[in-house]
Amino acid sequence: MSTSTVKEAVEVGVPIHTAYNQWTQFEHFPHFMEGVEEVRQLDDRHNHWITSIGGVRREFDTEIVDQSPDERITWRSVDGDTRQRGSVRFEPLDATRTRVELTMEVEPTGVAEKSADLLGVIDRRVKGDLRRFKDYIEDRGGETGGWRGRIRPEDPGTSL
Template identity: 60%
Template structure:
């Protein structure tokens, strides 16, 4: 497995940043290569992505969600990936959003891209575009404030 950690500071309150992140169907607006995310249930999503000309579809499940703190997920078939986004209050009007992503690159193109730091740059770019998206709007497009407890081993 490979991994990447990136963060961005956004000029919105923590609740606004968190609430926007829970709007998965909006991800194509700021995530490169994400063509569509469909929310199937409170904890299940279906993704359509295109990376380096390769189109993939996979399902993911939210494994933990704590309002204004974190959203964790893992893929449930096909593409192997897992991640967590955490939200840290810097002050009343500023929030640090940190993304940690683990993934299994498949095929020569993805393995080469991983070695060249393509995923790191994409994650950094996605967070920068999230910053622009939420700061331009000044408010979230929606919210899901429910909690998902981490499964116990």
């Protein structure tokens, strides 16, 4: 099965801890991620996602395999009909600006998803999601919460 890799970055006008803390608030993702209807945090490592993209509704679970405060969060899908993994990295540019870089590997399934991938829809969606994250966090001026725990990879081969 073919995998598509998407890599995008955005500069946000908030300190690194603010950008990172907001990204750990997974249940707020529907506020800035197109097609994400709901994210339920099941525990420190697991989230349940409901998405609707191009009329295709999906439910799946993800597992955080590596998380280091103010540095990175890496995840993979663990069940459901969506196969993906990714990593978001945070880099301080100065005391008030942060670079947020998102890398995702997605295996499109079905004719609609494969066609959307060929047309660059996944790339545009990720770019739009990061732009909306920038607007969301900058407009708020602060995070809605934060989780500062550390999760270490159980299998070094799972990290991007």
